[in-house]
Amino acid sequence: MQTAIVRHILVKNKELAEQLKKKIHDGADFTKIAKQHSTCNSAKRGGELGEVKKGQLVSVIDKLVFSAAExxxxxxxxxxxxFHLIEIKFRMMH
Structure with missing residues (x-):
């Protein structure tokens, strides 16, 4: 079984997601941005979803998490x- 350690930021519109992504690329702290802007319950944990199993997330996100670069x-x-910004910290095979 595949699992991954993931964190994300969820916002309502693409423009805000793009702005936040740029801030993070420019050095802003992912955790702080998540706490301030994310509408997901994970915001209070700095966007941390923890360990997720393949098939546990919404399909479009699940596909990305288990195929894109870490x-x-x-x-x-x-x-x-x-709109989600996603960081895959790492994937594991169990």
Whole structure:
């Protein structure tokens, strides 16, 4: 079984997601940005989703988490909840 350690930021519009991504690329702290802007319950943990199993997340996010490069900020990715910025800390096979 594949699992991944993931953190993310969820916002309502693409423009805000793009602005936040730029701030993080320019050196802003992901945890602080997540706490200030993310609408997900994970915001209080700095965007940390912890260990997730394949199939546990919304399909568009799940596909990204289990195929995209690790330690890179991906997004914005649209789901029915809004726009996500995703960082895959690492993936594991159990």
């Amino acid at each position: 330690r890179v900020l991906h997004g914005p990715i649209k789901s029915q909840f809004g």
